[in-house]
Amino acid sequence: MSDNTNAVFRLFAIPGGEHEAEERRRFERLLFARLAAHSLCDGISASSRIGSVSSNAYDIFAEWANTKPDFWSRTVGHLWRANVFQDDEVAAGAIVVIGIHASASGIRGNWNFKLPKPISFRLSDVVLLSIRSGHIESNHGNFRGIFESDASTISYERLKDGTIAWQVSGDMNTQMNAPCIVIGGDRYHLVPSVLASADLLPCHAESEYDDQFVNETASQQLSKALRTLFEISTDTYQWVSSVIREVIPLRPSKGNAGSTSCQWDCGTIALTMTDLANPVLFGEMLVHEASHQHFFLAKQLGPIHDGSDDRMYFSPMVGADRPLEKMLLGYHAVVNMLSFYRSLNDHADGRETVFIAKRTDYLFEKSNCIRPVLSKSTALTPLGKAMYEALYERECILRA
Structure with missing residues (x-):
């Protein structure tokens, strides 16, 4: 390397x-x-x-x-x-x-x-x-x-x-x-969607921000997910906490949890939440969005691609066509989520082990769809190529 x-x-x-x-x-x-x-x-x-x-x-x-x-x-x-x-x-x-x-x-x-x-x-x-x-x-x-x-x-x-x-x-x-959650000395605030840019919020989520939802459902779920990360792996938790400051809690429109980030909303992510949340799945979403935040930060080093490839590629992460940079963004999140599940596996009980295995298989399937686009690309800059190679090497270790 x-x-x-x-x-x-x-x-x-x-x-x-x-x-x-x-x-x-x-x-x-x-x-x-x-x-x-x-x-x-x-x-x-x-x-x-x-x-x-x-x-x-x-x-x-x-x-x-x-x-x-x-x-x-x-x-x-x-x-x-x-x-x-x-x-x-x-x-x-x-x-x-x-x-x-x-x-x-x-x-x-x-x-x-x-x-x-x-x-x-x-x-x-x-x-x-x-x-x-x-x-x-x-x-x-x-x-x-x-x-x-x-x-x-x-x-x-x-x-x-x-x-x-x-x-x-x-x-x-x-x-x-704007309730504050403190984990290991780090402070996280729950904030309303009015503070975010229009680019951040998903159209499928409702941005209601009533006190009961925020103080009870959202605060409890976020606190539990952060504590799960903190207890599982110090490295993973610190990696997440270094780039996430605020969370916008959103209600899902179809009962499914999801998350989103935007390069303009540094340190702020949106999480859709249900009343019956899986703290492990919420941990995955935190890692997912922290991955995007780190990606946005890495772009401060320079361009990811040279602009010569304006084609759209199917992304299994969103079920839609995305440009080359978004494919690398998705691959980066997949590999880091796989790293999260590898660290979690050592602390899991029988039921969690089954869940981890299913999520791991799911993420490897997504990687199999994304990786060929990046490995064959001639439009990635030296920075973009270095990012891909580092992630691919990590994925190979996780597959072993």
Whole structure:
């Protein structure tokens, strides 16, 4: 295996040991910073062209970036998308949200914003809806924000001791709960679909977000699935937790569970959920979506294909024709799900062993349909080819 393939493999697949895991984390941090640096510069330019953000806010952005925060976030992804499509309104809104998070993290300073297009964002365990303007204060560990929509004014204050106080005047429906699940020190928030880009949500899922569904069904299922991963394999769990921050819980329209990701919604995935969930199957879905998140991150290294092949290929993963890059995306998910079931097999009881065998056979069948397209392709770039070769080598080990 070439050095190039080794480097990609450490990022691209579930790590095979602590050394690979640490190398992957270091590599990811560099890519996070690269994405955020370009996005922040372009976003600040956009916010200066429209709306109003007080100039001292940009010093806060710069200081925050130097603290090496978690750059793999939905807001940075939306900023990235806005810059690609030259959408100044969305870029300005995203840079304001990044500024709010920077101030909330402890960066000192006071600043104001006013936007032509309202924004919705999560602040701690609450989602604020349709905010147009605000005033932010952050000093000596205390954080205060006054946010205004067309129908209400919301005052948020968090003291240095962690105490949080809310006050809403006007329409009380301008905020929603975002329950937090903590596993092994990692925090995951359940959030409403209004925060996602339109590219993320599947058309077959209903995006109802009532408190009972979120606080009971969704929270319990996600917590159980994450704990299952945590108990089965530290490497697999850390690989998932490194790229997933938020989950949008959706109701399935036909009783089946499913999941989805989008390259613009960094760190955020959508999971459809039923009342009777299989934690192992939910673990598979988490690995599946983490695979896509890692794939989106790996694309920051460069193009996956050279554009010379615009044909569509049948993908057994979705039952529809997909372009070449999506075939590699699907193959990557299949191999990582197979790795997940291999690690799970050592901890399974008799009934789970039967289920694992069925899912493993199912995934190998899918791989048999996808692999020939990738192995024969002449359009994959050196990066794309390195990704495929690393995954194929892992699959051969899993088949042995």
